[in-house]
Amino acid sequence: MSRRPEWLIEGARVFDVALDREAVVQFIGEFEDPATRRFTPEAVFLRPEGGGREWIVADHQALRQADAR
Numbered sequence: 808m809s810r811r812p813e814w815l816i817e818g819a820r821v822f823d824v825a826l827d828r829e830a831v832v833q834f835i836g837e838f839e840d841p842a843t844r845r846f847t848p849e850a851v852f853l854r855p856e857g858g859g860r861e862w863i864v865a866d867h868q869a870l871r872q873a874d875a876r
Contacts, residue, residue, distance in 0.1 A: 811835075811849060811867050812867070812872075814872050815832065815835070815851070815867055815870065815872075816832065816835075817832050817833065817834060817835060818831065818832060819831070819832045819872070819873075820856070820872075820873035821851075821853065821870045821871065821872060821873055822870065822871045822872070822873045822874075823853065823862075823864060823869065823870055824869050824870070824871060825864075825869050826862070828855070829855075829856065829873050830853035830854055830855055830856065830862075831853065831854055831855075831856050832851055832852070832853060833852045833853065833854050833861060834851075834852040835849055835850070835851050835852070836849070836850065836852075837849075837850070838850035838852075838863055838865070840865075845865075847865045849867065850863050850864065850865050851863070851864045851867050851870060
């Protein structure tokens with residue numbers, strides 16, 4: 808996995824390419840997938856801007872900086 812870009816920080820607005828959705832970064836940290844037991848040291852935890860169900864992105868390369876509003 809490559810180095811995380813400077814703009815990818817907690818509170819940043821991002822675009823998840825895989826899901827075609829914008830979100831806010833809630834947390835960046837360790838995650839272990841309970842199904843596969845695969846460990847990700849810098850997983851990105853995302854939540855829709857207005858609230859809603861959180862999801863986790865293991866590889867930050869699937870994220871892009873969201874367009875300015």
